[in-house]
Amino acid sequence: MEISLLADNPSAIETVAKWYFNEWCRDSGSYTEDEVVKKVSASINRDTAPILIIGKVNGVLAGSAELKIREMDIYPEFEFWLGGVYVTKQARGQGVASKLVKEIISLAHKIGVKNLYLQTEDLTGGLYL
Template sequence: MIELHWLREHMQHCPTLAAWLHAQFDYEFASQSLTDWQQEFAAGQLNGDWPALVALEGERLLGGAALARDDLPERPELGPWLACVYVQPQVRGQGLAERLIEAIMAEARRQGYQRIYLHTHDRRDYYVRRGWQVMEQFQAWRGDNWLMQRELF
């Protein structure tokens, strides 16, 4: 059975999830080493910058998603952010990403936020089908990206 847990309660999985994210979003991490990102991500589990939920089947890590304080330095007035959504390729297509996303939104709602943001370069349509609205298109990381939002109430 797949269960969702806060990564801070399972820190043994933090280096692995951080490595997956570093590889998946390599364009964002072009100027940051894997080691530096792993340290930043681990610290973010404790200081509130990157609290992540992880999907575990027993002790097997399947994916994760984070409720980031800040995920787009050019837009510091916005937040919180859905960030770091990643599911292992062999378990994709089973609704796990959606389950992680919904749980992150529920946590943001529980914390009293009215809306949540994300940015994506290749999953705009996925999020639109799930109720997210495009706020604007912007150029970053050598390509088109979309800033999106979703109301929580």
Template sequence: MADFLWLQPHTPHCTTMATWLYEQFHYEYAEQSLADWQAEFSAGQSNGAWPSLVALEDGQLLGGAALAKEDLPGREALGPWLACVFVTPLARGKGVAEALIEGVCARAREQGVGRLYLHTQDRAEYYAKRGWRAVEHFERWGKPQVLMARDL
């Protein structure tokens, strides 16, 4: 059974999570070095930009998800965002991502947030089954995207 906790800056899990995100969503970080993203992600754990819930099992990082202030350039009027959702391949299909997403939604609700947004390239059906609705289809980073929202 996984344990879920809010990530702290300057921990090995913070660096690892930032690296995984950089590799998984490389097209979003094309103009930023890995070291710069790691520093931004780490700072975001304490300045409110990227607070992230992570899943650990026996001390091993399984994945995470963030409650981001901003996540889509040019759409700053929207937010906050469910962002940075990533689960290691070995932990997929075990409910880890869903638990992370629900944990982020719960924290947003506790903070008085009424609606969260996300954007996805290829997981719109997954999110739709979990209460998210498509708001808009668009292209970014040379790829089709779906902007989605969920009322909390």
């Protein structure tokens, strides 16, 4: 699997935004598709949060993950978050999410993040377990 920054693959913005919208926003109404595109676009960074990475399997876009900043309004004291982990149905079960999560953790360390918090809908940890 090849992992790279969204900053090096801006053509992936629309695809990632569509994944996020369909997975987390369409039914909840929390964001419009245009708002999701703007949020994803804001993650085109290399050395400061928010940073979004993508994974490709055999050259095909397979997943994404983010190093987010102050992602949850109810926890303003917590600065850096791991979230936005998404893997396409075709790539699930191949270790894509694990590799993306490990890369976000590595990126966080490289830019000096001391504490990284987990953003997940499943409070038991879900796939992160």
